[in-house]
Amino acid sequence: MNTVSVQNVSMRFGDFTAVDDVSFTVADGEFVTLLGPSGCGKTTLLNVVSGFLQPSAGKIEIGGVDVTFVPPEKRDTAMCFQSYALFPHLSVAENLQFGLKQKRLPAAERKQRLNDVAEKLDLVAQLEKLPNQLSGGQQQRVALGRALTMRPSVVLFDEPLSNLDAKLRESVRLEIRKIQADYNLAAIYVTHDQGEALAMSDRILIMRNGKIEQSGTPTEIYNFPQTSFVADFIGDANILDATIIGQESEDFWRVSTEIGELLVKSDTPPIAKRLKICWRPENAQFGAGEMNSIEAPITHRAFQGNYTDLFIEMNGVAQRVQWRRSHLEDITSLSMNIRPEDIIFLEAMT
């Protein structure tokens, strides 16, 4: 069953359209991520779902009930804020019970929910502390716990990990995902971090200029981007302008690009004669191959730890290749090939 249903929602501020006719659903227990660059409308859309903003057009349903014009305090949602938004004058225990007191739950039930969440989030030792006495990770857990004690139908996350360091971010995101699954909550998660989106989501909605550019599972989005924006935003991609020369066999297409002719294997036919194509830097096969062989000088390199980024140039076009070997000092040119199935057709060229 769908917990959240967003139907043709638009949000305009004067002449500016922040969210443009967006529709999607989130099922029980599903973790959906709104991913996109700053200013793409993802936080605005989250604020519309939470009730902080009323949409200019469209409809929001939660649990089958139209809540489009229901104020946030009356919606069955709970939000984890980017800044955590912990009440600085209240202890951790009081923060966790804020919503429960608002709901006028009996003291015994409040205590039971508090203990449950505190134990799950390892906050038992911090209950009497004030928020400013906690580390960033602990504050984040209190913010999450405060939302979870409410046992909402849907939990909303507004870039909750952006203030944490990289190591902590990784551990907290696993924690969030585990707790969301334990409680079987529908979750909408806003982030601009593609790694976070890929690691946590059941489904990703990529937003651009207020619209959903593409939606799908993390593997679908990564392996089969439909536009150069998605290909570039999720992971690294070498994007080329291409012209279809002809069809070699059922799924094989020959294209002409700035770096030479390439053979592309695609289940779906190209949508135009002139279009964009892409290939991922990590899909380069080293050494000359039977098809799509490339030999080019290395212009510069960047050691990244477990791999090295090599930048090659062909006909004035720079391409990026990732190589798993770290000792590459003696190499000045690269011989490689790209498998036809690793090249993806994107949108038509305008």
Next chain:
Amino acid sequence: MKRWLKISLLLMPGLGLILIFIGSVVYIAIAQSFGYFNLSGESGFSLEYWAKMFDRLSYSRAIGYSLYIGVASAFLAVIFAYPLAIWLRRPFAGSLFISAVLKAPLLVHGLVVAFLYINIISYNGIVNQLLQALGIWDGPHRLQNDSGAVGVLILQTWKNMPFALLLLSGAVQAIGDDLLDAAADLGAGPFDRFRRVIAPLAVSATQAALVIVFVGALADFSFQVIAGPINKQSLSQLMVFFKGYGRWHDAAVIAVTLMGLGIAGSGVLALFSRFVLRGGRLS
């Protein structure tokens, strides 16, 4: 130069002035209330002036009346200022103009306001004329110098509310939108957001507003003389009365009483407001 000497010299212009001017005035008032600094006779320690003052009915009445004016003015100013501070928290078209207009009373002297006020409410003033024209009253009513001191309270509130607004606006604006959004998200409506988030976080500004308005209104003289009830005297009025007759020791007793009430009343108000706004806790 030694560190302590450098610090003392740096503090001298500010702290020195306070210690010299306020300290000497307080010292002389206290000493005079106990018989010292007699301007027309022998000086010496005496509790006579305090004892006689405690026996006077006018003294205890003036204490009660001044406390009433001080406390009521402080609460009225804060009660009127709070909704305005919350309303003006986020800028909107015209908010700057409204904010400036609301603070205009700070630029008008209290005496001028008091004269304007009694003109408006006088026996043949525009309030009387308007209410008669509307058919609400058959004839003119006497509104000036009312025995409940409503006129003084109106003037005190009008004059002090912008100051309270100034203090509260800063505190309310410092509360992030995300905190109020979080409270709303957790089920708190507008009143609960005020009660559970805004009020506890703005408690220091509220205390400051209450205390400053209270101390000023407690020692009010000008509003009381012009618009106050004629059958009641404030402590300031009583002090000026004694001073007018050259009874400096009696006047000093009133001055020390005012200072004592100011300090004690401020403490009580500060604790009371913290207790109430923090939901029954002082810490």
